Structures are given as C-alpha cells and as structure tokens.
Amino acid sequence: MSTTSRRYAALAGVTAAAVAIGIAEPVAVLTGPRSAPLVAVGGVVVDAVPESVKQFAIDIFGTADKIALLVGTAVLLGAFAALFGMLAVRRLALGLAGIAAFAAVGVAAAVTRSGADVFDALPSLVGGGLGAVVLWLFIAGPLELDPWPWSPPAPTTRRAPVSPAGPTTSDDLPVPVTPAAPPEPDASSGRAPGEAADPESRRRFLTSAGVLLGTATVAGLGGRWLAGRRGVSAARDAIRLPAPVAPAPAVPAGADLSLAQLAPYVTPNFGFYRIDTALVVPQVDPDTWRLRIHGRVRTERTYSYADLLARPLVERYVTLACVSNEVGGDLIGNARWLGVPLRELLDEVEPEDDADQVVGRSVDGWTCGTPTAALRDGRDALLAVGMNGEPLPVEHGFPVRMVVPGLYGYVSACKWVTELELTRFADFDAYWVPRGWSVEGPIKTQSRIDAPRARNRLTTGPVTVAGVAWAQHRGIRRVEVRVDGGPWQEAELAPTVSVDTWVQWSWRWDATPGEHRLQVRATDATGETQTERRQGVVPDGATGWHTVTVTVR
Structure with missing residues (x-):
C-alpha cells in the first residue's frame, strides 16, 4: 500500500472512531455521563494505573x-483507529473486529462502575455500531476510494502451446506467468494506475470524512452541553442556605497581608484546588439525595438534604490540603464551611465500641477511611453543605461533603457523600490504602514561600519575603527564613482565625546583588519543627524545606 493510500485508510479508521465516540455522548445524556465510553474507560484507567503514574500526572x-x-485516551484511541483503518483495507473483518473490541471495552468499563446498570452499555453499543457502519462505507461501501490499492493481483496462468505434432511438454500443465512490471507513473498525475483514487473519488472520500468528523464533533459537544443542562446547577441555584446558629469567627484585621503573589487568606471557590478520581463531576439531585449511616452502630439512620438543612448548622474556617501536595505546592486552600457537626450524627447512631473507622462512600463509589476518634474528639468535623457563603459548588461535592480539620483529604474529604459506614481498620481498606498510601493521614507541618517566586529578578534593597504555613488542628507557633544557608531569621506571623487554618507570614530582607537561595521552615504549636529531610508525597505526605532561588540586580 502506498503512503498516500495508508493516509486515506487511517483517516477512514479515525473518522469511524470519532463517529463512535461523538454519537455516544448524546446517548449518554439519557444513561448518565459516566456511561460515555471515553469517560468510562478513563475511569478504569484511573483505578488501574500504578500509583506512581497517577502522581506523575498530578x-x-x-x-x-x-x-x-481524557485527551491522552482520545489520542491513543485515534492511533489504534488509524491502524484498524489500514488493516480494514486488506481485510474488512479486521477493521470491524477492532471497532467491536473497542465497543466491548467501553461496555465493560461502563457496566462495572459503581452504581451502573445494563443501560450504561447503550452509549458504547450505539457508538460502536455506527462506527462500524462508517468504516464499511469507506472501505467497501459507496464512499470507498475507486479503486482501493488492494493486494497485488494474483498471478495468471496459461497453457503451454501444443504443436500440431503433439504436446511440447511431458504434461499439458498450466505454466505460471509472472505479471508484468507495474506501469510507469502517468506523466500528468505522477501515480501508477491503481495506486490511488481518481480525483473525483478522492474528493468524495475527503468531503464525506470532513462531514462525518464535523457531525461527530457537534454531536459530542452537544451531548456534553445537554448533560450539563440536565445537571443540578439549577437545583443548586434555587437553594437558600439557613443562617448558622454558630457563625464562623470574624477574620481578624491583618490576617490577609494582601501582597502580590501571596495566596489570599480565604481561597475563592473558583480558585480552590480540586483533586479526585471523578472524570465527570457527579450530578446529585438534592431532592433525592440520602445519607445512610450504618455498619457497626446500634441505630442505623438515613438523612435527607432537607433533614440536614433543618438542623442547627455551624460555620467554620478550615484549611484543606491534598496529600499529593509537593513541598511548595498549591494543592491547599482555606474556606468558610457550613454544615452539621459529624459528632452529633455519630452520637445519634451510637457506634459500637470497636468501630474505629468511618468509611465515607461517594456516589461514584470512591471511599475514604477516617478515624472515628477524629470525628468525635471536639474538632470541627463537618458534614458540609456550604462553602464561602453559598451552597457547595458541584465540583466540590454538592450537595454534601465531609470536611475534617487536620487530616489529608484522601482519608477524610469525601465529596458527593451518600454513605457513612462504621467499621474497623482491620476489616476494610479505603480506596487509596491498597494503592500504597498510609491508613491514617494527619497533615504534616509545612510552610511555603509565595513571594518572591523562584527565578524572580529583584532590585537591590528591602524585599518582603512572604508565604503561608499550616499545621491544621495544631496551629503554627513560629516561621523562620534564611538566606544562602545562613542563620535562621524569625518571620512575623499574621493573625489567624483558628488553629484549623493556615497563617500568612512575612519577613523583611535587605537584598544584595547576586543569586540567592531562600528557605523557610515552620514550627507548630506542639513545638515540632518541620524536618529538612526531603520525602515525596507517598505514603503520607511530603516533607522538606521549601526553597526558592532568586536573582538580585
């Protein structure tokens, strides 16, 4: 097959795959966005890939x-689709088998996800069927190139001539005849006959491919748009949260230094980090949402969203941090949360004495395991319904999520929570534990330099070095900065709401010309100073001093 012909065959395969994926999206509007093949397969990949690969991606x-x-999955799919297109030119059944295999993978991925049913197979089945039809149209149907460069023609045969006197060979058998060499390229077109399609066939092929690719794109984007319209944004907008019986303490004057490059004391909702395993944000209707608390309890209870809003709500500032946050990273944020104290709900179900773990289960099946003691020791652990004065954003767990000060999110921050199961650590490992993370995840004392940033070019003279430090549920006692490995200098701490939030700090530095290395370390309220020893995020959070290098002129 010529290079040009391979390109046309690859285009046929890619177009068939695009139609399959694009058409599946509007079908998934009816069955749920998680049933769309690209999302379903992506979800399986998230669950199956090694932890090192996930952390690399983060x-x-x-x-x-x-x-x-999702982009990487689509690119990989396109590469395989191109290959199947080229195979289909040789043998159509091979290309159709490839389409069928992809459809089967999509079906398996969709129906095996938590909460799935048989209808979740429909997007992959419908998309795969239409993809197969498109491949046939291009390879053997009315849209095929005329002619496709199939395998070379089979050798012809002739019988040896027989003279009037009789046969000239011992047997009058067929004698193979070697086909003539391919004709020379035509001077006007530059191609040998049969090497590529005629111009009219080629135009028909390319036009059809363009139309189908455009249709697939419109169908895919339209399906995504419709899924959004069928989401819960309207229901969220209609909610009016009740006033808390215990409002959050006022942010003290000076808590936010309002310096360029320095993270604000309160992180706005749109800027709050999001790390979870949901490729498509779950759309949970607050009217049908239920929370079941069960397991090792004396009284199982179920609560509706209205039940929670009718209870006395409390409001607290709490800083959340992701265990995947590298030293100096930004996977951390501080917000004002409104919710029901989890301690009260647990008291109502009366956990058994040996129930040392509360497993939070999300609507998509994700789980986290929180120490029961951490939810009953007096800290402001909430079943949150509000964030910074409004209902939870959908991507941050609407309608209800868990917020627990002092613990990394992978053991406590269950979003879209629908279930709390009282159990024992000895009996159940939550989602991240079998993947190499620690069973319990207390947040480590950490600090970060926000200003100046690494590789900033500064002017000689006074420079304000500033950042944030955190040790949730313990609080920060001291922050120190040093330059080029010199003596540690104590920074000034800004006021803060409570020990459950981060604190901003600043230090005045008389910068001299040259390249300089700035380092920071924090000491928490227990007297423990963060270690210099560098450790990655696995298995229980990163350690080390944040270091930035700047140039002063």
Whole structure:
C-alpha cells in the first residue's frame, strides 16, 4: 500500500472512531455521563494505573490531570483507529473486529462502575455500531476510494502451446506467468494506475470524512452541553442556605497581608484546588439525595438534604490540603464551611465500641477511611453543605461533603457523600490504602514561600519575603527564613482565625546583588519543627524545606 493510500485508510479508521465516540455522548445524556465510553474507560484507567503514574500526572498537570487523561485516551484511541483503518483495507473483518473490541471495552468499563446498570452499555453499543457502519462505507461501501490499492493481483496462468505434432511438454500443465512490471507513473498525475483514487473519488472520500468528523464533533459537544443542562446547577441555584446558629469567627484585621503573589487568606471557590478520581463531576439531585449511616452502630439512620438543612448548622474556617501536595505546592486552600457537626450524627447512631473507622462512600463509589476518634474528639468535623457563603459548588461535592480539620483529604474529604459506614481498620481498606498510601493521614507541618517566586529578578534593597504555613488542628507557633544557608531569621506571623487554618507570614530582607537561595521552615504549636529531610508525597505526605532561588540586580 502506498503512503498516500495508508493516509486515506487511517483517516477512514479515525473518522469511524470519532463517529463512535461523538454519537455516544448524546446517548449518554439519557444513561448518565459516566456511561460515555471515553469517560468510562478513563475511569478504569484511573483505578488501574500504578500509583506512581497517577502522581506523575498530578505533578505535571496539577488540577488539569483529568483533562490530560481524557485527551491522552482520545489520542491513543485515534492511533489504534488509524491502524484498524489500514488493516480494514486488506481485510474488512479486521477493521470491524477492532471497532467491536473497542465497543466491548467501553461496555465493560461502563457496566462495572459503581452504581451502573445494563443501560450504561447503550452509549458504547450505539457508538460502536455506527462506527462500524462508517468504516464499511469507506472501505467497501459507496464512499470507498475507486479503486482501493488492494493486494497485488494474483498471478495468471496459461497453457503451454501444443504443436500440431503433439504436446511440447511431458504434461499439458498450466505454466505460471509472472505479471508484468507495474506501469510507469502517468506523466500528468505522477501515480501508477491503481495506486490511488481518481480525483473525483478522492474528493468524495475527503468531503464525506470532513462531514462525518464535523457531525461527530457537534454531536459530542452537544451531548456534553445537554448533560450539563440536565445537571443540578439549577437545583443548586434555587437553594437558600439557613443562617448558622454558630457563625464562623470574624477574620481578624491583618490576617490577609494582601501582597502580590501571596495566596489570599480565604481561597475563592473558583480558585480552590480540586483533586479526585471523578472524570465527570457527579450530578446529585438534592431532592433525592440520602445519607445512610450504618455498619457497626446500634441505630442505623438515613438523612435527607432537607433533614440536614433543618438542623442547627455551624460555620467554620478550615484549611484543606491534598496529600499529593509537593513541598511548595498549591494543592491547599482555606474556606468558610457550613454544615452539621459529624459528632452529633455519630452520637445519634451510637457506634459500637470497636468501630474505629468511618468509611465515607461517594456516589461514584470512591471511599475514604477516617478515624472515628477524629470525628468525635471536639474538632470541627463537618458534614458540609456550604462553602464561602453559598451552597457547595458541584465540583466540590454538592450537595454534601465531609470536611475534617487536620487530616489529608484522601482519608477524610469525601465529596458527593451518600454513605457513612462504621467499621474497623482491620476489616476494610479505603480506596487509596491498597494503592500504597498510609491508613491514617494527619497533615504534616509545612510552610511555603509565595513571594518572591523562584527565578524572580529583584532590585537591590528591602524585599518582603512572604508565604503561608499550616499545621491544621495544631496551629503554627513560629516561621523562620534564611538566606544562602545562613542563620535562621524569625518571620512575623499574621493573625489567624483558628488553629484549623493556615497563617500568612512575612519577613523583611535587605537584598544584595547576586543569586540567592531562600528557605523557610515552620514550627507548630506542639513545638515540632518541620524536618529538612526531603520525602515525596507517598505514603503520607511530603516533607522538606521549601526553597526558592532568586536573582538580585
């Protein structure tokens, strides 16, 4: 097959795959966005890939890791589709088998996800069927190139001539005849006959491919748009949260230094980090949402969203941090949360004495395991319904999520929570534990330099070095900065709401010309100073001093 013909065959395969994926999206509007093949397969990949690969994706792409995964999956699918297109030219059954295999993978991925049913197979089945039809149209149907460069023609045969006197060979058998060499390329077209399609056939092929690719794109984007319209944004907008019986303490004057490059004391909702395993944000209707608390309890209870809003609500500032946050990273944020104290709900179900773990289960099946003691020791652990004065954003767990001060999110921050099961650590490992993370995840004392940033070019003279430090549920006692390995200098701490939030700090530095290395360390209220020893995020959070290098002129 010529290079040009391979390109046309690859285009046929890619177009068939695009139609399959694009058409599946509007079908998934009816069955749920998680049943769309690209999302379903991506979800399986998230659950199956080694932890080192996941962490690499977070390190490289940060909160855009899900987009990167979907794009990468689509690119990989396109590569295989191109291959199947080229195989189909040789043998149509091979290409159709490839389409069928992809459809089967999509079906398996969709129906095996938590909460799935048989109808979740429909997007992959419908998309795969239409993809197969498109491949047939291009390879053997009315849209095929005329002619496709199939395998070379089979050798012809002739019988040896027989003279009037009789046969000239011992047997009058067929004698193979070697086909003539391919004709020379035509001077006007530059191609040998049969090497590529005629111009009219080629135009028909390319036009059809363009139309189908455009249709697939419109169908895919339209399906996504419709899924959004069928989401819960309207229901969320209609909610009016009741006033808390215990409002959050006022943010003290001076808690936010309002310096350029320094993270604000309160993180706005749109800027709050998001790390979870959901490729498509779950759309949970607050009217049908239920929370079941069961397991090792004396009284099982179920609560509706209205039940929670009717209870006395409390409001607290709490800083949340992701265990995947590298030293100096930004996977951390501080917000004002409104919710029901989890301690009260647990008291109502009366946990058994040996129930040392509360397993939070999300609507998509994700689980986290929180120490029962951490939810009953007096800290402001909430079943949150509000964030910064409004209902929870959908991507941050609407309608209800868990917020627990002092614990990394992977053991406590269950979003879209629908179930709390009292159990024992000895009996159940939550989602991240079998993947190499610690069973319990207390947040480590950490600090970060926000200003100046690494590789900033500064002017000689006074420079304000500033950042944030955190040790949730313990609080920060002291922050120190040093330059080029010199003596530690104590920074000034800004006031803060409570020990459950981070604190801003600043230090005045008389910068001298040259390249300088700035380092920071914090000491928490227990007297423990963060270690210099560098450790990655696995298994229980990163350690080390944040270091930035700047140039002063």
